Amino acid sequence: MITSPKNPRVKDVVRLRHGRHRSRQGRILIDGARELSRAIGAGVRLLEVFVCEELCTSDEERGLLARLPDCNAERLHVSRQVFEKLAFGDRAEGLLGVAETPQTTLDDIALPENPLVVVLERVEKPGNLGAVLRTADGAGVSAVVVADAAGDLYNPNAIRASLGTIFTMPVCAAERAEVLAWLRRHQLSIVAARVDGSVPYTKPDYRGPTAFVLGSEAKGLSGAWTGNDIIAVRLPMLGAADSLNVSATAAVLCYEALRQRARQM
Amino acid sequence: MITSPKNPRVKDVVRLRHGRHRSRQGRILIDGARELSRAIGAGVRLLEVFVCEELCTSDEERGLLARLPDCNAERLHVSRQVFEKLAFGDRAEGLLGVAETPQTTLDDIALPENPLVVVLERVEKPGNLGAVLRTADGAGVSAVVVADAAGDLYNPNAIRASLGTIFTMPVCAAERAEVLAWLRRHQLSIVAARVDGSVPYTKPDYRGPTAFVLGSEAKGLSGAWTGNDIIAVRLPMLGAADSLNVSATAAVLCYEALRQRARQM
Numbered sequence: 089m090i091t092s093p094k095n096p097r098v099k100d101v102v103r104l105r106h107g108r109h110r111s112r113q114g115r116i117l118i119d120g121a122r123e124l125s126r127a128i129g130a131g132v133r134l135l136e137v138f139v140c141e142e143l144c145t146s147d148e149e150r151g152l153l154a155r156l157p158d159c160n161a162e163r164l165h166v167s168r169q170v171f172e173k174l175a176f177g178d179r180a181e182g183l184l185g186v187a188e189t190p191q192t193t194l195d196d197i198a199l200p201e202n203p204l205v206v207v208l209e210r211v212e213k214p215g216n217l218g219a220v221l222r223t224a225d226g227a228g229v230s231a232v233v234v235a236d237a238a239g240d241l242y243n244p245n246a247i248r249a250s251l252g253t254i255f256t257m258p259v260c261a262a263e264r265a266e267v268l269a270w271l272r273r274h275q276l277s278i279v280a281a282r283v284d285g286s287v288p289y290t291k292p293d294y295r296g297p298t299a300f301v302l303g304s305e306a307k308g309l310s311g312a313w314t315g316n317d318i319i320a321v322r323l324p325m326l327g328a329a330d331s332l333n334v335s336a337t338a339a340v341l342c343y344e345a346l347r348q349r350a351r352q353m
Numbered sequence: 354m355i356t357s358p359k360n361p362r363v364k365d366v367v368r369l370r371h372g373r374h375r376s377r378q379g380r381i382l383i384d385g386a387r388e389l390s391r392a393i394g395a396g397v398r399l400l401e402v403f404v405c406e407e408l409c410t411s412d413e414e415r416g417l418l419a420r421l422p423d424c425n426a427e428r429l430h431v432s433r434q435v436f437e438k439l440a441f442g443d444r445a446e447g448l449l450g451v452a453e454t455p456q457t458t459l460d461d462i463a464l465p466e467n468p469l470v471v472v473l474e475r476v477e478k479p480g481n482l483g484a485v486l487r488t489a490d491g492a493g494v495s496a497v498v499v500a501d502a503a504g505d506l507y508n509p510n511a512i513r514a515s516l517g518t519i520f521t522m523p524v525c526a527a528e529r530a531e532v533l534a535w536l537r538r539h540q541l542s543i544v545a546a547r548v549d550g551s552v553p554y555t556k557p558d559y560r561g562p563t564a565f566v567l568g569s570e571a572k573g574l575s576g577a578w579t580g581n582d583i584i585a586v587r588l589p590m591l592g593a594a595d596s597l598n599v600s601a602t603a604a605v606l607c608y609e610a611l612r613q614r615a616r617q618m
Contacts, residue, residue, distance in 0.1 A: 326493030
């Protein structure tokens with residue numbers, strides 16, 4: 089049992105809270121039993137799991153603890169004091185994993201028939217990426233692609249807000265031009281959400297292969313997402329604020345697509 | 354100009370970051386120019402404004418600064434060091450207001466013809482309340498009511514996530530039984546969102562007076578929201594997670610109501 093916060097293994101993991109170290113080491117942190125279960129289920133390569141048995145009190149945590157020997161990850165038992173140093177924010181769930189950073193590229197994404205894709209151009213707040221992933225998961229979206237990711241996708245805030253669906257949902261980052269080419273190659277209708285979009289979002293037909301493109305909160309979508317084959321849609325904004333949060337926009341658009349598709353069946 | 358972080362006025366304001374002090378003093382903090390503008394526009398009674406001119410660089414901040422003499426609020430100029438002690442998180446916008454806590458009750462809410470109301474049962478995270486308010490604002494919702502608010506409505510996180518729409522949108526907290534009686538008195542169709550709801554959310558007709566009732570993330574809706582006059586709707590959940598974030602659910606429901614209402618016109 090590791091009881092010293094100065095233990096080098098502990099210090100090494102604490103460093104992974106910084107994106108710079110995650111990118112340098114090619115490793116990410118996964119906090120919490122639910123997130124770890126989803127990562128394991130999705131085939132993410134788990135390297136180490138820090139365990140504080142005293143804090144593993146929920147059924148979910150006890151269940152995962154029992155299944156851990158089946159993973160090839162090294163288990164390190166730590167004291168409560170050490171775990172609290174390792175843990176994310178106010179979370180004290182007793183399980184923290186270190187995993188290889190998933191390296192999904194656009195070419196790895198196998199789109200189903202009639203796909204529904206969400207593209208985020210830039211992501212300023214990792215929590216927003218996580219929130220979009222959670223909504224996209226609920227709506228049965230085929231893949232989420234981040235165009236020009238500013239930071240790393242696997243920020244602990246993104247993992248947390250996604251409830252671990254960042255591992256179960258096909259997700260990758262790529263250059264904007266590559267994403268656009270990929271969407272066209274797969275013959276997806278490209279629907280860009282813009283505050284000044286010319287078409288009400290309920291008007292287009294989303295029953296065929298569709299990609300919704302959403303901009304960053306601060307700047308909206310760049311000029312790259314215009315063209316004859318791109319429809320700019322707007323959501324009604326009837327109040328004081330001039331835009332919705334990106335995850336709210338994603339929720340409205342994805343569930344409108346689902347609604348249209350269900351009607352078809 | 355106040356330059357000492359130990360100034361009693363400064364210490365008094367720092368205390369207002371805690372809900373306990375806000376409730377005891379009947380005062381709230383409003384961070385940022387946009388939020389302050391919306392509060393002033395909505396008639397919130399501003400008592401003091403702390404100003405750090407050096408940090409007021411945006412047009413929005415300069416504009417508000419010029420309009421401040423029209424408010425009856427006391428202006429206190431502070432040094433950058435002091436302002437950074439007062440400011441919320443990483444925000445350094447140079448303007449922080451202290452206002453009387455708005456005391457809206459259910460009886461104060463004047464519903465328009467054919468209202469659309471959102472009820473939140475409990476709110477665990479202030480950021481979620483703010484996110485729901487921002488979405489409700491966009492969708493032109495008539496009022497947001499919190500049933501059994503655990504904390505105070507005007508947590509700085511709620512104000513921030515709402516972009517200040519917490520001031521422009523009619524919002525109040527009330528006991529659950531009172532809320533239910535109020536909804537019935539106003540003859541609103543009560544539509545409760547539940548993971549195990551019996552009706553797909555796209556099925557009911559939301560073109561008449563409607564209230565959407567949403568539960569807390571951890572526990573869902575309590576048993577109070579069942580009855581012959583309450584429809585339990587569900588959103589399709591097609592992925593790994595078993596629920597959407599409450600603000601995503603609010604977005605989908607409110608915009609579905611808008612869609613139905615627009616079709617009618």
